[in-house]
Amino acid sequence: MTDTPTPTVIDAAQRFRSNDLAGAEEACRAILATDPHNAGALHLLGLVAAYTDQPDTALDLFAEAIAENGNDPSFHNSRGSLLFQQDRPAEAEEAFRAGLAINPRLPELHGNLGNALKAQGRLDEAADCFRTALDLRPNAPEMHHFLAATLRDLGEPDEAERHFRSALEQVPDYLDVHYSLAELLSTRGRLEEAEAEFRIVLAAASRFIPAQVGLAHALQGLGRAADAIDAIEAAHGQAPDHPMVRATRRLIYSNAVPGRHLPMINDVERHEAYRRSLERAVTPESLVLEIGTGSGIVAMMAARAGAKTVVTCEANPILARVAKETVARNGYADRIDVVPRPSTQLTVGEGRDLPEKADVFVSELVDTGMLTPRMLSVLRHARTHLVKPGGVIIPRASTIHAMLVETPELARINPVQCIDGFDMESFDVFRSPGCQRIDLGADAHTPLSKPFTALDFDFTRNMPEEGRRVIDVTVTTAGTCHGVAFWFDLVMDDAVVYKSESRARTNPWKQAMIFLEKPITLLAGDRLRVVARYDSNQISFGIDG
Structure with a gap:
């Protein structure tokens, strides 16, 4: 009886590329049974672990492969890519740089390094990496996309648009680029062009919620209120509980008359x-x-x-x-x-x-x-x-202050549901999106914590489009927490600050309130981890855990 020959790394790689992960794993283990120091088999086994949702095992295997043969840049690239997926960009950067030290002419590694740097807010360095990748491989549409998105964040929309369009020249059906271009055009006020790009995306991916929302915003900006409502209602029909859909739907309805x-x-x-x-x-x-x-x-x-x-x-x-x-x-x-x-x-x-x-x-x-x-x-x-x-x-800056609040009367209609025995949920669409207005000088409420600083904004520099902060808050008064009230200071200059916490009746903003989906019963001395978030549209709060 003839013994079955030991598979080779090439055999294992072919199985991996054909998506036969079990076969690839079996081949790698057979190789390692006779050659436990085979770096190629260790690397492939790490890829299998990564694809089967075993990130810690995959990282260990990549480390073993590098220990056996640190001169293969693909090993460092695989390790860096997995670290990046785990939201560990600084460690990913180190891995990508190690790969480039071995071979600086690999465009994929330059691109991956660019993404790791961008995740750390180092946009200029990231743009340089993407440019280097394009120097090495000019016809790489994904690198044009990465560079364009970075240039957009750097406040260079003309160059960003040029690279978005270069990507589309190479891959006309690159939907991610059509969507990114649509968002850029929308921000620049070129709403008819933005509408066309959003519609290209939705023709191929009709359930892509961000494009539906973007189309609704563009139509509203074009003064086509009825079309904007149709667009957001289509999204609402598919995803009625999606936060972006709910916020935009309320925005479009509430902005029908600019009464502010x-x-x-x-x-x-x-x-x-x-x-x-x-x-x-x-x-x-x-x-x-x-x-x-x-x-x-x-x-x-x-x-x-x-x-x-x-x-x-x-x-x-x-x-x-x-x-x-x-x-x-x-x-x-x-x-x-x-x-x-x-x-x-x-x-x-x-x-x-x-x-x-x-x-x-x-x-x-x-x-x-x-x-x-x-x-x-x-x-x-x-x-x-x-x-x-x-x-x-x-103004040059803003600081957001917040506190935990009990306010049962306002909580009864946030959201609008049953009133006097009637189902009034349809009327909830007219509430303002995201946060609700609260007048801390007039609306009945009980502070359950001292005010705390939640977020800071510097309008003199480029900030990320989204961010978050976790704050440990001590409960000072027992009660039912219905949500987080917040307000802002606008720092006009060194000597002048406008405070929206003002209880004056002429203050049009009053204060804001984010209502929790489920109220929380609290005792004095309890500690809550409050998560303050912002994105390109709004500020929100939640409770961690």
């Missing part, structure tokens, strides 16, 4: 903060840029403070028309130019929207929950393209 502007123009404390800060920043030679003019009152404050020229933009054409009329009625038409377009469409240069980049940049994009959709992207674009280096930015 009347309370805003009566907020005495807000006016004082902007007025004082502008008076400190503006000189007779200042070119002031304002984003989101609304009523036009802040632009007029800048002109009254002595600015030579004020350019203010407003994406809502109706608001822009009324603001222009208000400016003229107050005698500032010769110094204030109201541009009825989003800030991402403004141009700079002689004869354009801005004669040059602005000396002072002022914005009022916040809402009750501080962040509004794509606010960070809009600010990043303005800093990069519309404001002089070192220009004054008002």
Whole structure:
């Protein structure tokens, strides 16, 4: 009887590539039974473990393979890739650099290193890695995609768009790129083009929720309210409990009538903060840029403070028309130019929207929950393209404060469900998205903790599009925690801070509240791990564990 020959690493690799993971594992173990130091078999066995959801075993096997033969860059690449998947980017970086030290001409390793650096917020270094990968392999669509996404985050949308389109020239049905390009175009205010890209994605992947939501935002921005509602209702029909769908659905409905502007123009404390800060920043030679003019009152404050020229933009054409009329009625038409377009469409240069980049940049994009959709992207674009280096930015920062709260009356209708025996859940769509408004000066509530600092934002620099912080909070008063109330400080400059915690009746923002899905009964002395999160649209809170 003839003995079965021991398989080779090539045999094991062929089985792995054909997705015969059990066969690949069997072949590797047979090899290692006769040659326990076979680095190739150890590496392949590690890949099998990684694909069968055994990450710790896989990392051990990759380490053994490297110990046996540290000169194979693919071993380091596999280890780095798994570490990156486990959200360990610093360790992944070390592994990728080890592979590149062996062979610096491997584009995949440069690309993987770029992703590890990007995950650590080192965007410039990441972009250099992707560029190196493209130098080595110019026709690598995924590297164009990675570079484009990084350039977008660096505030270089023109270059980002060029690389997105280069990827699509090579792979026209690259849906991830179509979606990323759609988001970029949407942020830049090119909404008709964004709509077309979103529809390409949805034609091939009709249940891709982010594209459905993006399409709804684009249609709303185009003033096609009925189409926007149809788009978000289609998403709601597929995923009614998806947080992004729920938030956008409420946003579209609640924004049908922009009723926030009347309370805003009566907020005495807000006016004082902007007025004082502008008076400190503006000189007779200042070119002031304002984003989101609304009523036009802040632009007029800048002109009254002595600015030579004020350019203010407003994406809502109706608001822009009324603001222009208000400016003229107050005698500032010769110094204030109201541009009825989003800030991402403004141009700079002689004869354009801005004669040059602005000396002072002022914005009022916040809402009750501080962040509004794509606010960070809009600010990043303005800093990069519309404001002089070192220009004054008002406000320049924000701090989010929060506390645990018991508020049974408000909890009864958040969300809207049964009222007086009637099922009123359909009416819940009219609530504002994400957080709800609470007036801590008027609404009945019991603080269950001391206020704590939850998040910090620096509007003078590029921040990640999303982030989180875990805070250990001690319960000071026994009760039922219905959620987390929060508010914000807008740091206008060194001396001026606007506080939305103000209990003044003229404060239009009041405070915000995130209601827990299930209330929690607490005793004094209990400790909760509160998770504060933000993304490109909103701030939210949850309880860890």
